[in-house]
Amino acid sequence: MNRRASQAPAAPLLCIDAVGKDYTATVLDGITLALNAGEVLALTGENGAGKSTLSKIVCGLESATRGGMRLAGETYAPASRREAERLGVRMVMQELGLVPTLTVAENLLMGRLPHRAGWLRRDALHTAARAQLAKIGLDSIDPATPVSQLGIGQQQMVEIARNLQDDTRILVLDEPTAMLTPRETSYLFDQIARLTARGVAIVYVSHRLEELRRIADRVAVLRDGRLVDARPMAGMSEDDLVQRMVGRSVSDLEHRPRRAAGPMVMSAQGIGRGTAVQDVSLELRAGEVFGIAGLVGSGRTELVRLLFGADRADRGSVTLHPDPDTAEGAAPRVLQRGFASPMQAIAAGVGLVTEDRKSQGLLLGQSIRINATLSDLSTISRAGWLQRAKENRLVQGFVQTLGIRCRSPEQPVGTLSGGNQQKVVFARWLHREGRVLLLDEPTRGVDVGARAELYGELDRMAASGRALLMVSSDLRELMAMADRIGVMSAGRLVAVFERGQWSEQSLLAAAFSEPGGREAPGHSSSSSPATV
Numbered sequence: 421m422n423r424r425a426s427q428a429p430a431a432p433l434l435c436i437d438a439v440g441k442d443y444t445a446t447v448l449d450g451i452t453l454a455l456n457a458g459e460v461l462a463l464t465g466e467n468g469a470g471k472s473t474l475s476k477i478v479c480g481l482e483s484a485t486r487g488g489m490r491l492a493g494e495t496y497a498p499a500s501r502r503e504a505e506r507l508g509v510r511m512v513m514q515e516l517g518l519v520p521t522l523t524v525a526e527n528l529l530m531g532r533l534p535h536r537a538g539w540l541r542r543d544a545l546h547t548a549a550r551a552q553l554a555k556i557g558l559d560s561i562d563p564a565t566p567v568s569q570l571g572i573g574q575q576q577m578v579e580i581a582r583n584l585q586d587d588t589r590i591l592v593l594d595e596p597t598a599m600l601t602p603r604e605t606s607y608l609f610d611q612i613a614r615l616t617a618r619g620v621a622i623v624y625v626s627h628r629l630e631e632l633r634r635i636a637d638r639v640a641v642l643r644d645g646r647l648v649d650a651r652p653m654a655g656m657s658e659d660d661l662v663q664r665m666v667g668r669s670v671s672d673l674e675h676r677p678r679r680a681a682g683p684m685v686m687s688a689q690g691i692g693r694g695t696a697v698q699d700v701s702l703e704l705r706a707g708e709v710f711g712i713a714g715l716v717g718s719g720r721t722e723l724v725r726l727l728f729g730a731d732r733a734d735r736g737s738v739t740l741h742p743d744p745d746t747a748e749g750a751a752p753r754v755l756q757r758g759f760a761s762p763m764q765a766i767a768a769g770v771g772l773v774t775e776d777r778k779s780q781g782l783l784l785g786q787s788i789r790i791n792a793t794l795s796d797l798s799t800i801s802r803a804g805w806l807q808r809a810k811e812n813r814l815v816q817g818f819v820q821t822l823g824i825r826c827r828s829p830e831q832p833v834g835t836l837s838g839g840n841q842q843k844v845v846f847a848r849w850l851h852r853e854g855r856v857l858l859l860d861e862p863t864r865g866v867d868v869g870a871r872a873e874l875y876g877e878l879d880r881m882a883a884s885g886r887a888l889l890m891v892s893s894d895l896r897e898l899m900a901m902a903d904r905i906g907v908m909s910a911g912r913l914v915a916v917f918e919r920g921q922w923s924e925q926s927l928l929a930a931a932f933s934e935p936g937g938r939e940a941p942g943h944s945s946s947s948s949p950a951t952v
């Protein structure tokens with residue numbers, strides 16, 4: 421201790437020494453890295469490079485196969501997350517770690533619930549929870565709400581709030597902003613600044629390079645389980661970062677010209693459900709990408725679920741317009757309150773790629789092959805028999821086009837890295853004939869190289885005449901991909917911009933606008949579900 425105090429510069433807070441991890445294959449090897457008090461270390465690299473695995477080893481969720489660590493000079497080998505947390509090492513997980521059936525307050529204070537003579541003190545619990553939420557700008561959430569009722573972005577904010585504890589020495593954030601919008605992200609960054617000023621070390625895992633450049637002091641790049649290098653962020657361009665990650669440069673955000681809009685495929689008229697979605701009308705045209713922007717809680721996911729029949733609208737209608745090539749003269753099909761079920765939507769040629777791959781998207785225990793072909797067994801079965809050879813060819817094709825990093829198509833999806841799981845969700849809909857594809861945060865957690873591949877696939881789908889609707893919190897992505905962008909605020913579609921008419925400022929201004937003012941026809945909204 422005394423020796424360290426007299427040293428300048430100070431010894432690192434955490435030393436990772438030749439750490440390796442083997443599952444069936446080696447996924448980390450020879451990682452030697454130091455983390456200093458008060459710094460933000462960005463950790464980046466392609467999907468499957470080993471970022472989450474390294475983070476989990478640091479935070480006690482996995483143990484290293486080789487090598488060791490020292491925390492403030494002491495040997496550090498946490499046997500569990502709890503043990504790491506006791507030593508002040510905490511992690512915000514990439515896959516949410518909240519218990520959905522418990523309330524927000526219970527999740528926030530798990531393990532530290534205030535008791536008196538054996539009784540849970542609910543008032544004290546809620547007061548403490550509110551204080552915790554306020555730190556990160558979540559004043560609008562009632563601590564008594566079950567977590568399962570929150571949107572995924574709000575869940576992420578609660579997960580972050582849960583880890584902002586006073587005794588934290590190291591905080592690892594594994595893609596914390598993947599589902600956050602600018603306002604939430606800036607609350608998070610304020611907290612990060614506050615923590616580092618106090619000497620807390622932050623490890624920040626993200627694929628969003630502009631974010632890394634904004635907050636990181638140093639950046640460490642992993643490729644195939646090895647450390648490429650760790651160096652100061654200053655002077656590093658986005659292109660430098662991509663080069664290090666992927667080994668080549670990628671322009672994933674080149675602007676596309678506006679695509680030619682074809683005939684109308686599907687439209688919604690005044691569709692709504694409670695206060696979550698209010699009187700939304702929109703038109704999806706063949707060959708077009710319709711983007712949806714908005715803040716967390718603005719009703720984007722809820723709208724997509726209504727359009728897919730995952731939730732039933734309580735007012736309005738959805739209209740399916742016949743394909744003029746194949747069904748000339750046929751009448752449009754009007755569905756009062758939308759599709760009755762996702763099955764009905766799928767039968768009508770409407771697909772959905774979801775943001776929440778854990779609960780809605782994937783069978784984690786099943787193989788890539790099964791998950792990827794699940795959506796449409798009819799294209800690969802004949803007279804009821806699965807054509808294994810055809811299926812294998814198809815799956816190999818996805819694995820290659822999307823660059824899914826795996827040992828074989830038989831690997832269980834649950835053992836893939838987060839970004840690679842997302843690619844499997846996407847793969848499902850690639851081979852399906854369909855007229856409309858709804859995409860809710862399709863590139864969440866996907867690395868820059870693979871993202872460019874996904875964009876290419878979306879381009880091809882649009883060119884083949886499909887109508888695409890894409891929800892994204894990444895405005896740069898929407899501005900690059902969409903032909904029109906609709907903006908939601910407090911359950912309403914408050915504005916629709918044509919390509920060429922929008923700017924980042926105008927989109928943000930609409931997202932923060934109060935519906936019920938100039939834009940909303942008729943009644944004004946009562947409560948705002950957004951975390952604004």
Ligand SMILES: Nc1ncnc2c1ncn2[C@@H]1O[C@H](COP(=O)(O)OP(=O)(O)OP(=O)(O)O)[C@@H](O)[C@H]1O
Nearest residue numbers: 443447467468469470471472473835836837838839
């Ligand atoms: N339980 C497991 N069993 C087998 N392999 C695993 C397991 N967990 C992770 N892996 C493998 O370890 C490798 C690294 O995964 P990891 O989740 O650390 O990647 P990542 O860098 O976080 O990627 P992403 O950007 O997609 O989140 C991947 O190839 C993954 O398939």
Ligand SMILES: [Mg+2]
Nearest residue numbers: 471472514838
């Ligand atoms: Mg990861």
